[in-house]
Amino acid sequence: AQSVSQHNHHVILSEAASLELGCNYSYGGTVNLFWYVQYPGQHLQLLLKYFSGDPLVKGIKGFEAEFIKSKFSFNLRKPSVQWSDTAEYFCAAGYTSGTYKYIFGTGTRLKVLA
Amino acid sequence: EAEVAQSPRYKITEKSQAVAFWCDPISGHATLYWYRQILGQGPELLVQFQDESVVDDSQLPKDRFSAERLKGVDSTLKIQPAELGDSAMYLCASRQVRHLDEQFFGPGTRLTVL
Numbered sequence: 001a002q003s004v005s006q007h008n009h010h011v012i013l014s015e016a017a018s019l020e021l022g023c024n025y026s027y028g029g030t031v032n033l034f035w036y037v038q039y040p041g042q043h044l045q046l047l048l049k050y051f052s053g054d055p056l057v058k059g060i061k062g063f064e065a066e067f068i069k070s071k072f073s074f075n076l077r078k079p080s081v082q083w084s085d086t087a088e089y090f091c092a093a094g095y096t097s098g099t100y101k102y103i104f105g106t107g108t109r110l111k112v113l114a
Numbered sequence: 115e116a117e118v119a120q121s122p123r124y125k126i127t128e129k130s131q132a133v134a135f136w137c138d139p140i141s142g143h144a145t146l147y148w149y150r151q152i153l154g155q156g157p158e159l160l161v162q163f164q165d166e167s168v169v170d171d172s173q174l175p176k177d178r179f180s181a182e183r184l185k186g187v188d189s190t191l192k193i194q195p196a197e198l199g200d201s202a203m204y205l206c207a208s209r210q211v212r213h214l215d216e217q218f219f220g221p222g223t224r225l226t227v228l
Contacts, residue, residue, distance in 0.1 A: 105156050
């Protein structure tokens with residue numbers, strides 16, 4: 001069955017530390033990959049997405065993610081986090097199986113200490 | 115900037131009562147998704163519409179949940195009767211059908227069943 005796994009459920013970092021959040025997907029066909037962020041009290045919004053082409057994609061607010069097909073991974077990175085990055089991050093895979101569907105990971109709650 | 119609207123934002127009800135949630139997608143978005151997000155987990159698809167037609171309701175508990183999108187625009191999700199385990203955030207998202215683009219989320223309705 002199709003699935004998305006996020007390895008870290010809770011991450012605590014100090015400001016200026018580097019961030020890497022893991023995401024692995026399980027699907028044998030073509031997938032599109034997304035990272036969504038949910039700031040406290042706000043709705044889910046897109047950070048970045050990968051459809052094809054350059055496997056290193058850049059998103060908003062200095063985030064980037066690298067698609068490694070051989071590892072079925074799409075890890076999210078940021079070289080220097082800020083207190084305002086405190087949020088919950090969700091990895092998602094989009095694929096077509098009859099209709100276009102999304103599967104989400106369980107999320108990673110990031111807390112950045114000032 | 116166009117947004118997905120949802121109401122109410124919060125709903126408290128007693129078990130065995132009926133509840134209904136409303137979603138108005140971004141204008142022109144033919145695809146509409148209803149998700150349930152339990153605390154600490156990622157969104158899980160309940161039902162997907164293409165215009166006014168249900169294209170995926172395989173995860174919808176049809177004994178108590180129903181959804182409709184009569185004119186292919188706004189949508190209603192109903193639970194009758196509500197159970198304690200239905201307490202969750204109910205998210206609506208919409209997407210254009212012409213492009214494999216991301217889905218846009220509404221703010222959600224947080225349901226508490228007492």
